[in-house]
Amino acid sequence: MLEIKAQDVVDRIAFDNPWWGPAGPATRLAFQNEPRRKYFWPFYHIVKDISVNRAIVLMGPRRVGKTVMLYQAVRQLLDDGIPSSRIFYASLETPLYTGLALEKLLSYFRGRFGHPHDASLFVFFDEVQYLRDWEVHLKSLVDSYPGVRFVATGSAAAALRLKSRESGAGRFSDFILPPLTFAEYLAFIGREEALIQSVEGPGGRKRYVTTSIDELNAEFVNYLNFGGYPEAVFSETIQKNPDQYIKSDIIDKVLLRDLPSLYGISDIQELNRLFTTLAYNTGHEVNIEGLSQSSGVAKNTVRRYFEYLEAAFLVRRVERVDQNAKRFKRAVHFKVYLANPSMRAALFGRLDMTSDTMGALAETAIYSQWQHSRSVDLHYARWSGGEVDMVALAGADQRPLWVTEIKWSDRPRRALDELNPCLEFVKRNPEIRDVLVTSLTISEEGVDCQGVLVTFRPTSLHAYILGANILQEADRPDGL
DSSP, rough: OOOOOOOHHHHHHHHHHGOOOSTTOOOOOOOSSSSTTTTTHHHHHHHHHTTSSOOEEEEOSSSSSSSHHHHHHHHHHHHOOOOGGGGEEEESGGGGGOOOHHHHHHHHHHHHHHHHTOOOOOEEESSSSSTTTTHHHHHHHHOOOOOOOEEEEOOOHHHHHHHHHOOTTTTEEEEESSOHHHHHHHHHHHOOOEEEEEEEEEOOOOOEEOOOHHHHHHHHHHHHHTSSSSSHHHHHHHHHOHIIIIIIIIIHHHIIIHHHHOOOOOOOOHHHHHHHHHHHHTTEEEEEEHHHHHHHHOOHHHHHHHHHHHHTEEEEEEEEOOOOOOOOSOOOOEEEEESHHHHHHHHOOOOTTTTTHHHHHHHHHHHGGGOOOOEEEEEEEEEEEEEEEEEETTTTTTEEEEEEEESSHHHHHHHHHGGGGHHHHHHTTTTOOEEEEEESSOOOEEEEEETEEEEEEEEEHHHHHHHHHTTTSSSSHHHO
């Protein structure tokens, strides 16, 4: 039986690193001309800053552009004058690399160029989950080669997140790449400048307005159907069949392969039933008992699987507070949201402007934008006779900062009594500074509702503003 020769591995490594060839930095790289996500510059900033001896673990859901960002980082390093011989890329899903330790791959690279032990290098390991005990290998390399910036990425997000935290304490820095924001989606399809304008508001504060709320709403519906994934944005084939791409290539691979292999799940259909139940109920309040009955999965198993699905960036849980913005000692009820609203369309069919589920999906999308920020602690409020969709708590005392009611309708502006629960909540918590109600088309500020000043803003515009504001500092060459 023939065995893989070392020279075959060396040749493959050279093939995967074309910038080592005669053209050097001028080599055309994969994805170098594709739009960069707004996360690129903060990611590149920590890649290039080798003053901190830690590996970067780039994680996130499948198909959000992690490999693309690696290649774009290589392109930027070359453009910044880093010698091509100091940059190494290897995808661990390459068959020739099966069973090879990270140390061995690094030794091939160092041997080719005669790099000394203390050389300053940039090493990218893509799809690292294909190597058993990758976290042990990577931690050892970080300790052994302080001059090397190691970057690892993979699609098995749950595995990366779990093992990065358990084994990489003090050695790994996690970098989360979420799905596209609505602002990124508009930029990718080239409609941001046509649909959004920046104007000067009161006190010179910049604010965003739309040139056509109808067109913006139409693109928002497209975003809900397929816009969370960069590849889908550029492919009409995927847009026409999101179930085949998003469900088969993204959801099923996580449910049928990643999670079972990581956690030893034997009943895959049970996991699939629970996720389907959660996806159908996105934007709604649930509890463990109800989920168990609806999915046919035992309560203890529901709790365990829910943790796995959160770790895999498929769903997120939002905890409840009462009418006084206080947490419950025993959190029985919570809301569940898909991390990417496009997953629901892939599972249950495309949406249009008038779909019954647009309200829940609009709420899911607004929560999805907030995945890109760690600055607020989001909850929802519910009590006997009332509910508020989004409550932001701040500070050590967890005081309520602002509230948002998410509507896909203009009716609440005409029938203000529909906002009574929100107004009651604000009056009970006078420290709240901002009250926002989203709408279908209405933009209006300073509306007096029972002595409470309310801002009305279209949901689609609000989704854009969230993404633009949260990420505006990210799209800068000087980093964070």
